[in-house]
Amino acid sequence: MAEQLRADRSAPRTASRILASTLIRRLLDGGYPAGHRMPTEREMAQQFGVSRHVVREALKHLEALGLVKIHQGSGVYPNDVLLSGGMELFEYILFCDDEHFNGEALRDLLLFCRLFVPNVLRLAAKNRTPEQVSEIKKALVERPLTAGDTKSFTAANLRLLRTISKATHNIIYQLIFNNLGRILAKVRLVIPIEQLAPIIEQHDLEEIVRAIEAQDDELAGLLAQRLAEHSQDTVNTFLTGLRHNQKILSEKPG
Structure with missing residues (x-):
């Protein structure tokens, strides 16, 4: 069973x-098996208490994401979401519903980052140009200047990630790395991890940038590995403590 932690997502x-x-979420949970016809528009409208127009628009959105096929006169058939879905599904995997955050999925995501990010930094150190080093340094200097504003700080972090990924000169790495950055930025907006010691200190990033500038790909990868491990341990500690506190609250006599 997925570990569910409360999250605040109030956007209309x-x-x-x-x-x-x-x-x-039902597709991800296997509630609608791949290849089997989903309920009709009328049935879903009755089940969820909405109009058929709302159902139709929702299904069009799923079709645009590649999650279902709509056959006129035959019905709607789910695809295998893990094969046809893109990175936009991460939000639905991370959020179990509008109130609960999937801690297990976040742990899986951080494990992937721990394995993937060091390779990005190694390639950036190997392939960076002098101009890109200047761009990375500029983004690094701007980062702490926005620390008092969550939105600006998030944007500054994303700029730094983009400049580093660009230095790899590998479009696939750039696509995955930048999407990971956006996903983790959303996570930081709903989990108050900043109540702990900062996950990524400025001096840690400065060390990595110096390694990139020196084209020391092994050191860049090693520093990124250490940083990813620290981030993973910090978040795991946070999630374990939050889960424990919520359990205590739920068991407290009324």
């Missing part, structure tokens, strides 16, 4: 997007 959404989110 349309009825069709809310229904689409519900349907996507």
